[in-house]
Amino acid sequence: MSKSFETKVVHSSLKQDADKINSKATPIYQTSAYTFENLEDLEGYFEGKAPYLYTRNGNPNTDELGHAVAQLEGAPTGMASSSGMSAILCGILAAVGHGEHIVAAEDTYGGTYQLLTQELKTFGIEVTLASFDNLEEVEGAIQDNTKLLYSESVTNPFLRVENIKALVDMAERYQLKTMIDNTFATPYLLHPYEEGVDLVVHSATKYIGGHSDVSAGVLVGTEELIEKARGKMVALGANLSPFEAWLGQRGLKTLALRMKQQSENADYVAESLRNHTDIKHVYYPAYVSEKGNGAIITIELNERCDMDRFYKFLGWIKIVPSLAGVETTVSYPKGTSHRALTEEQREKIGINERVVRISIGIEGAKDILTQLGEAIEESMNEA
Numbered sequence: 001m002s003k004s005f006e007t008k009v010v011h012s013s014l015k016q017d018a019d020k021i022n023s024k025a026t027p028i029y030q031t032s033a034y035t036f037e038n039l040e041d042l043e044g045y046f047e048g049k050a051p052y053l054y055t056r057n058g059n060p061n062t063d064e065l066g067h068a069v070a071q072l073e074g075a076p077t078g079m080a081s082s083s084g085m086s087a088i089l090c091g092i093l094a095a096v097g098h099g100e101h102i103v104a105a106e107d108t109y110g111g112t113y114q115l116l117t118q119e120l121k122t123f124g125i126e127v128t129l130a131s132f133d134n135l136e137e138v139e140g141a142i143q144d145n146t147k148l149l150y151s152e153s154v155t156n157p158f159l160r161v162e163n164i165k166a167l168v169d170m171a172e173r174y175q176l177k178t179m180i181d182n183t184f185a186t187p188y189l190l191h192p193y194e195e196g197v198d199l200v201v202h203s204a205t206k207y208i209g210g211h212s213d214v215s216a217g218v219l220v221g222t223e224e225l226i227e228k229a230r231g232k233m234v235a236l237g238a239n240l241s242p243f244e245a246w247l248g249q250r251g252l253k254t255l256a257l258r259m260k261q262q263s264e265n266a267d268y269v270a271e272s273l274r275n276h277t278d279i280k281h282v283y284y285p286a287y288v289s290e291k292g293n294g295a296i297i298t299i300e301l302n303e304r305c306d307m308d309r310f311y312k313f314l315g316w317i318k319i320v321p322s323l324a325g326v327e328t329t330v331s332y333p334k335g336t337s338h339r340a341l342t343e344e345q346r347e348k349i350g351i352n353e354r355v356v357r358i359s360i361g362i363e364g365a366k367d368i369l370t371q372l373g374e375a376i377e378e379s380m381n382e383a
Contacts, residue, residue: 030243031059032054055241055242057239065204066220068249069252073191078221080216081233082215084201086217087202087218089236091219094229095147098123099145100147101127104129105131109156110333111337116129128143138170151167153190156184157338159285180197183206201220208248212324214247258362262360269368272369278305300356310376314330322359331356
């Protein structure tokens with residue numbers, strides 16, 4: 001029987017044999033290593049007869065989280081790692097090697113931008129950034145040694161919705177791999193793997209965990225690439241702790257409920273803010289999926305606003321460098337997520353001191369709108 005997303009997200013646990021104890025919740029396997037009865041038993045691990053040796057290599061809790069997200073994405077397998085960035089790095093290294101090349105979207109998350117433009121150089125990997133709004137520019141950036149097209153399903157922070165089908169078609173023509181960061185959309189809204197993408201990555205710190213109390217990443221995709229990525233994770237020590245994985249799996253069970261409410265709230269707030277005279281631009285997608293458009297809104301306030309006063313008078317809306325918790329928060333992209341970019345790079349993608357990224361929570365939508373409105377009004381007053 002085919003299950004709905006709402007059912008799958010609740011019943012996504014791996015069946016574990018915990019000494020035949022029928023615990024409703026998966027236990028936390030808080031161990032660094034596993035015991036063996038004898039040398040033959042130990043050798044059995046390396047022959048594939050035992051699942052676990054050392055928690056850096058694997059753990060039931062981390063396996064459960066990777067498996068659960070893979071199920072929701074429609075992928076055959078997945079793995080959990082220490083953060084979204086480590087999952088991105090392991091995925092890239094599974095698809096691209098020394099002397100090879102990536103074409104990536106220029107409007108990616110600032111941490112990813114830094115990884116692509118600076119850190120990958122130490123691995124001997126070349127990267128060309130392109131405007132993925134312009135498919136001719138993307139195609140023109142492909143070289144003989146290009147191996148991967150990289151983008152985000154919904155970009156951070158300006159919420160451009162990627163044309164995944166067009167990228168997959170292009171990748172097939174040039175025999176390239178594709179990798180998509182699906183953090184903002186989550187598998188509640190989009191399933192890039194089912195559209196032909198080879199690797200899909202999530203910062204599970206965000207909507208998968210959902211409560212701002214875990215740092216984790218998840219990578220799902222083809223069995224061949226995930227096996228390679230898992231090897232990179234083990235070798236680099238980028239594994240996730242059992243407790244963090246357990247928290248991520250617990251948060252995942254309410255993903256559908258949270259995303260439904262947060263997306264509905266965001267739609268209401270975005271629509272209400274569009275006509276605000278002190279907002280220069282509201283960035284919010286017109287269509288991501290039939291289930292909604294996500295829970296992030298980015299605004300650019302007009303030049304008359306005193307940004308220090310805006311942030312000071314947000315009241316119960318807190319300033320944080322992350323997103324996707326159940327509480328509404330705001331971030332300052334110029335000073336946090338995109339801080340490492342040069343002024344010229346930020347200007348090219350549209351980030352200035354008046355750009356504010358809003359992560360909509362599960363509070364009452366009218367309360368969120370009222371609090372934002374008060375902060376905007378205060379920003380227009382003299383100190």
